[in-house]
Structure formats: structure tokens, C-alpha cells
Amino acid sequence: MATALNRARVGAASQAPPLATHSDESHWISPTLIIVGCAIVGVLMIGARLYQQAYAWTAGLDATSPEFQTYWMNLLFGQFAVEALAAAGIWGYVWFSRPRDLGRLETREELRRFGVFVALVFCYVFAVYWAGSFFGEEDASWHQTVVRDTSFTPSHIILFYWAFPVYIILGITAYLYAMTRLPRFAARHSLPWIIGVAGPFMLLPVVGLNEWAHSFWILEERFSAPVHWGFMIFAWSGLGLGGLLLQACDYLHELTTGEAQTYVVEGGETVIDPALDFEREAG
């Protein structure tokens, strides 16, 4: 952010040779992509919430009833189909349309792609909000008021099998995009970014443990609380995005000023981030 980037030697940019074509890069992270991406996520989530409002209390209280099968189990199977198609389509598109120009990429094009990547991360985080916060506590409100008679409650069908897959699809899409289009992320894997994507993904396997434990019918408090701790541990992994932010600041500085971010260490030496040595080795 600005405080860190103030270390940038802004003057270097003005001394650089002028580009042949000039265009305003100040909105290098596409606002259109962020708005459209978040709007799609918002429509998917608000639509699901309205469906719950209409059918959770009227058709979702008894898992053995025919209307439960009609309104909730059919929805669940439909969700699985949509998610499989969406994941295959989006991931396949990102992978098979990958450019082969990483070795001769113009800096301006690299910045544009980096902006697309940041926008995709934004959409991913927005989807994580709906899963972790909005539908997470909504699930709690359901379980506090309705006795559980199935693992596929109206709240779970939306939380675990709709909101979770949406953010998983978006997170892996953003990961694949960076890996196939940005030289730095193509050369190595970013560990904090792996944690930021794989950790929240692991919430889905934890659902298995959670539901297995809940199948013991009514759990007393000392057992029911620990079965949720897996969710908490992997929620902490979202902090990996803090490490990604630092990497993004370095990358942005380099793309916009033409020089790698430098640090003054003990003894007054100027060094670049040692973790970036791989790029020099490769170069």
C-alpha cells in the first residue's frame, strides 16, 4: 500500500525512456472486471438466500418428506452439475488459452495482466465473505432453531455445496491465471498464495469430519465444539493473502518503476528480496 510504496524511487520512472504509445494506466486493475465478477457472485448468493427464504421453512424442515426431495435434494444435485460444468469450463479456458509469450512480455502488458489477477483475487475474497461470514452465521441461526435430521439441511445445501464451491472455483481460477500469465508466478509457486487458496479449499474436506461427528445425533458441548476447530484452523490460512500483498507490492513497484524493490539492511547494503533470486538465475 502507499506507505510501503513510498519507498519507491518515483523519479526513476520519469527518467525512463518514453513509451511509444501512451495510455492512462492509473486504473490498471480493471474496475469493470471487479464489478462484473462481484455482481455475478452477488446474484448467485442473494438468489440462493431468497430461495432459502421461500422454501426453507415451508419445505425444508423434514428431510423425509416428498417436498424436501423436490425443493432441496433436486437443488443439491443441480448445484453439483452446475459446479462441475463451471469448474471444467473456466479452468479449462484459463489453461488452454494461456499465452506462450512469458519470455518476451512487454512490461505494460504484464501490468495489465497483473491487474486482472488482482481483480480475480478481489472476486475470490468477495466469494469467501459470503461463505465464511454471511452463510456461515446463517447456518448457525438455523441449527440453533431447528433440530438437525439430515446432513443436507437447507442451510448446508447453500453454504457447503454452493458458497464453498463458488469461492473454490474462483480461487483456483485466480491461481491458474497467475501461473499461466505472469512470469513471476509462472517461475515459482508463491507459498502464501498457495496457503491463501488451499487453506480455504480445505474447509470443504473438513465438512466431512464435521458431518460425521454430527451424525452422532445430539452432541454435548465438549464434543460438538471441537469438531468445528478444523474450520477455524483453515480460516486462519486466509492470512496467506497478507504475504501475497507484500509480494504484490514488490511486483507492482518493479513493473511501474522498472527497478526491483530494494531494502537497506545492516551495514547500509542495498539488497533486493532474496526470494526473488530465482528470476535472476533464470534470466
Place this chain on the structure above:
Amino acid sequence: MTAAPRARSQPAISSPEELARAYRWFDLVVAALLFFLFMALYHVITILTVGDWDFWSDWKDSRWWLSFTPIVQIAMPSAITYIFWSKFRLPFAATFLTLCLVSAEWINRIANMHGWAYFPLNFVWPATLIPCGLALDTTLVLTDSFLFTAIIGGMLWAVLFYLANWPLITHFLLPVNANGVLMSLADLQGFHYIRTGTPEYIRIINRGTLRTFGQDPIYLSIAFAGFMSMVVYMLFLGLGWIFTRSQFSWLKRL
């Protein structure tokens, strides 16, 4: 590892003015992104650890809610403070996080607890941690020391939690006589709004023998929470440190 900075043949941006605008745009996008991220992360951790005490006015007790909420909740502000303060010199991590948490909780209480499960809002209102976050950040700015922030700010974090929420909860603690039984107004709410699923999720509420000696548990809970908050603050600074180590940041492709 000493090396001249690598140079690209051409920077993507050619004027300082455009560069400043590009950085400002990045700041804005990142700020919005972090708002959603912290709403998600801080809220889900709250739900899974101390959420049940926070959901209902009758479970906001003088022992467990007061003790565990500050202890558990200081962890994430601590880790984020390390990243914000040591890497960006931004002194508002705890305030920002608590604002995100309260925003996420209010959205949920209105849309879901009230809008879906039909509980009245004055039964499911969330507690606030914003004054605690302000105190923690202010201590950091004034002392410029994580250690003193842990000691002074950690204690303030726990003390202010009860003080900040006192105006919200006090009228629910008024005694009422219902059918010949003396109870608090919050307890009466709990009896009127039945939570069928609570045997599955119920937490320990107001359990303990020392309650018979009056209000002592409140002060003991606050003191205990304060000392534990100091320890948790220091421990989770380490997590922020781990997430910002560049030498572990990049892995070879297989």
C-alpha cells in the same frame, strides 16, 4: 545476496503523476478487498470459537463470555497488526478488524438471525470490540513497541470489552419476577424465544460457585482475560511474522 537491483527495459508507467494515481488505485482496491477478507476471516473465527455466547443476550454472561471473547478475539488483530505496522507503518489494524467484525455481525443478525430465524434484534444484537481495537492501536502508536502494546493494550482490550458493552447489556440485566421466579430480562427473553437446537450447541453459561458471592466474577473474568490477552497478543504476532518471511515465500515448480 548483495546485488544491484534488476532493471526492466521500460517501466509500465511513464510519469510520476500517473504512477501516483496507479498506486492510489491499488490502495483503494486493496482496502476494499481487505474489508471483505477480514469480515470473512474474523467473523468465521468468532462464530466458531465464541459465537454462541455472542448470539444471544441471555448467554452474554458475567464469566465465560467476558473471559473468552477478549482472549480469543485479540489473536487476529495481533497477527494483522504485525503485518500492517511492521511492513506498512499503518497503525489501525485492530480498529479496522473490529469494524469489519461488527459490520459482518450486524449484516448477519439483521438478514439471518432476524430476517430468517425471526428472533427480535434486541435478543441477537452483537457485542462490540471497536473501543478495544482503538485502545490497542493507540497504545501501539504511542509506545511504538509490541511488548508494551501487549502489556498495556492487552489489558485495555479486555477491560474495555466489558465497559464498551455495558451500555448495551445493562438493561437486559434488570431483575424481573416471572411467574414467581426471579430472573433477568435477558433470561426472560430466552424463555420466550425457544431455541430448539440448543442442546446440540449450548455453551457453558454462568456456571460456577463463586457467583454466590455477588459480582466478583466480573472483575476476576476481566483480569484473567487481560492477562491472557497479553500472552495471546505476543503469540500471534509470531503468526504475522511467519506470513511475512520472504525466504519462505517462493517454492520451486515441480
